[in-house]
Amino acid sequence: MAQVRLTDVAKVYDGKVRAVEDFSLTIDHGEFVVFVGPSGCGKSTTLRMIAGLEEITEGTIEIDGKVVNDVHPKNRDIAMVFQNYALYPHMSVFKNMAFGLTLRKLPREEIQQRVGEAAQMLGIDDLLHRKPKALSGGQRQRVALGRAIVREPKVFLFDEPLSNLDAKLRVTTRTEIKKLHQRLKTTTIYVTHDQEEAMTLGDRIVVMSAGRGVGRVEQVDTPLNVYRYPVNRFVGAFLGRTPMNFLPGRIERADSRLWFTRPGGLRLLMPEAYEEKLHPYVNQEVNLGFRPSALAEHPFPKYSEAGYTLPVHTVLIEPLGKNIDVSCRMQDGADILARIDARDDFPVNADITFYLDMDHVHVFEPGGFGINIIHADREAIAPAQPQHAAAGA
Ligand code: ADP
Numbered sequence: 038m039a040q041v042r043l044t045d046v047a048k049v050y051d052g053k054v055r056a057v058e059d060f061s062l063t064i065d066h067g068e069f070v071v072f073v074g075p076s077g078c079g080k081s082t083t084l085r086m087i088a089g090l091e092e093i094t095e096g097t098i099e100i101d102g103k104v105v106n107d108v109h110p111k112n113r114d115i116a117m118v119f120q121n122y123a124l125y126p127h128m129s130v131f132k133n134m135a136f137g138l139t140l141r142k143l144p145r146e147e148i149q150q151r152v153g154e155a156a157q158m159l160g161i162d163d164l165l166h167r168k169p170k171a172l173s174g175g176q177r178q179r180v181a182l183g184r185a186i187v188r189e190p191k192v193f194l195f196d197e198p199l200s201n202l203d204a205k206l207r208v209t210t211r212t213e214i215k216k217l218h219q220r221l222k223t224t225t226i227y228v229t230h231d232q233e234e235a236m237t238l239g240d241r242i243v244v245m246s247a248g249r250g251v252g253r254v255e256q257v258d259t260p261l262n263v264y265r266y267p268v269n270r271f272v273g274a275f276l277g278r279t280p281m282n283f284l285p286g287r288i289e290r291a292d293s294r295l296w297f298t299r300p301g302g303l304r305l306l307m308p309e310a311y312e313e314k315l316h317p318y319v320n321q322e323v324n325l326g327f328r329p330s331a332l333a334e335h336p337f338p339k340y341s342e343a344g345y346t347l348p349v350h351t352v353l354i355e356p357l358g359k360n361i362d363v364s365c366r367m368q369d370g371a372d373i374l375a376r377i378d379a380r381d382d383f384p385v386n387a388d389i390t391f392y393l394d395m396d397h398v399h400v401f402e403p404g405g406f407g408i409n410i411i412h413a414d415r416e417a418i419a420p421a422q423p424q425h426a427a428a429g430a
Contacts, residue, residue, distance in 0.1 A: 039191035046096035055251040073235035074245030079252020116185035131165040301369020306344025326399040329376035
């Protein structure tokens with residue numbers, strides 16, 4: 038296990054492309070951290086700088102307190118698993134897994150034992166004599182995992198390891214990686230563009246963006262905190278299986294309360310708990326954000342007054358088993374999506390009223406990166422310790 042610390046790390050390619058900027062993060066012993074964000078936000082570049090495959094333009098990277106900026110990749114005690122498996126086609130599975138250990142001239146019995154144990158852990162012990170071309174994609178990726186495990190490195194680095202697998206295999210291999218981490222407790226950094234993979238795997242996730250012309254970190258927190266309290270609109274929009282609803286409007290004061298209003302007549306009462314933070318935004322443009330699951334057909338006990346209702350016209354429903362997704366049009370023409378408990382007789386093409394759970398509403402400043410006014414101070418909250426660390430591992 039090892040601690041990895043990045044301080045003000047930046048990468049500039051060819052003196053002009055700022056691929057990563059101001060990246061600072063401490064990854065704790067045994068922690069599983071996921072870098073997630075859209076293509077081109079600098080995830081792989083950061084991972085490759087940690088691995089030593091890419092030079093660091095600015096800042097420092099430390100492993101267990103030792104600056105590794107100028108340490109050769111093979112001396113960093115790191116094992117990396119790539120999307121394309123990178124297996125040697127002419128070697129058997131055994132030789133592929135043993136390769137790094139053979140280079141290090143470990144005794145033959147120890148190599149046999151380590152490969153045997155890893156193969157058993159991954160359920161590929163009956164494939165050791167095969168060549169990679171005689172394996173399925175999922176099996177190949179397990180061999181690549183096995184090759185990383187037998188080296189018993191201080192840190193595992195994963196670069197989109199599941200991207201070449203079909204949807205079902207992606208989910209089962211994801212679970213295997215998580216189980217493996219629970220067993221080995223090796224510090225792990227994992228790169229993906231898939232928010233669901235990030236949410237399910239990470240003790241903490243690092244949400245990155247490329248939207249301001251450079252790759253940068255938007256938020257670092259536990260998966261649930263990032264989902265519940267996105268620091269800005271970008272993070273709110275990026276995480277979650279279905280898109281967050283956004284409604285542009287204004288904060289106004291009336292009857293000594295604050296309201297979110299839209300020109301078409303929608304008026305939503307802002308809970309008193311948010312008033313202090315919303316106060317500076319009176320008569321200003323904002324974006325109201327809420328996930329489809331924040332809507333329901335029945336009032337929430339805490340928010341049952343008229344000011345929390347959303348009249349809509351239902352356009353289309355999509356059954357999802359336990360839930361249905363309802364595409365709706367508001368009276369002012371805006372389209373929103375609701376995810377509610379499934380029922381057979383839900384009315385389509387009808388005027389109905391939804392109720393909004395104001396505990397799960399966000400108010401963002403205007404713009405794609407507008408800060409979350411209600412939850413902006415969450416940024417200051419220290420990340421939760423990963424479960425196994427808290428348990429004293
Ligand atoms: P991600 O992994 O998030 O998709 P990358 O780290 O691969 O992003 O890339 C970040 C940015 O750096 C992109 O704009 C990409 O085009 C650029 N980039 C990556 N590798 C190179 C390279 N070798 N030379 C020049 N630009 C690069």
